[in-house]
Amino acid sequence: MHSLITGTDWVPIKVHPKLFRLTCKLSAVILLSSDAARDDRWLEFEDEYINNALSYITALKSWPKFLRPLVYRHVKGYDILQQQWATGQNIIKKFLDQKKAQGWEPLQKPPSFFDYVSSQNKNLPVDDHVSMQITMFIAGVHTSAATATNALYDAAVDWDQMREIQKEVRETYRSCSGNFTRQGLNQMVKLDSFLKEVSRFSSPDLTTFARKSSSSITLSNGFRVPNGAKLEVATGAIYRDEQLYKDPLSFKALRFYEMRQGENAQTKHQWTSVSRRDLDWGYGRHACPGRYMADITVKLIMIELFLHYEFKSLPGQGRHPNIEFDGQVCSDP
């Protein structure tokens, strides 16, 4: 992809590694501490542990289920995961010692996720902290970085569609002198619509609302779900259903902005909305609790990029392709 730095020439860039690192940094500030976001060892841990864990899981899954408890230590990638875990432990231990020394006061203002958890559970073992951080990275960093990457790929296909969004970002930036609040972010309804269209077009999960029934149940319409049945909602297919979306195969950055102009629709069709029509984040009691963090993270990245750069695909390349694996969607590496 090409990137135009305002006032200079086009330069070719590889999008995903840069956005992934940026997402790791922002997530580290929110989840652990600003110091962690400046510590290359922690960023490498975040970055590499997730990728290594995904490769490891893929390799482990190639074994029949009943053999996995026997072979898991010998599958390629196990040793490196152990070493990386030890690095994570050392870093977290340093922050725990720091907090203990300052009477469990938060390491930063506003407090991070780690600050809340460690102040309320002073005896929580280091391993549990590392495990929680990793869980949050896996749930949040890949998905947010994938969304930001897809957003740039979609933007680069037709930058003319993006001009209105860039204008909205620049005007909002000027009106708040660059100090974005939650309210300021919410004002950018065109940016919000663009990201929701990105999620509709390249939903990171082809299916969401994955559940397994723990007992037989008959729903109010008579549909019987037997004990042990697995249920999933075909989000990817629903998002391409022409009965629900006009011209569903076209990318329309302002699609949801236009839908919000209808009567009583101003607060509907937002990127973080969860409903029977808004399935990106799952549905019901277990719908993604991290969506507000993702909303802030991805929007701050987009704002920074749209303030200073323009993007276009390399000549003749078109929209960078996605690949689908195991029900997930990611950009073709």
Ligand code: HEM
């Ligand atoms: C664009 C980014 C993201 C996408 C697309 C996404 C998507 C999802 C989806 C589809 C689910 C399943 C919901 C269900 O089963 O009904 C989920 C669950 C979850 N997500 Fe996210 N997520 C994102 C970012 C995040 C972030 C930033 C965090 C936190 C750091 C996070 C934490 C979680 C957790 C803890 C769950 C499990 C909730 C439960 O089972 O009760 N996610 N997410």
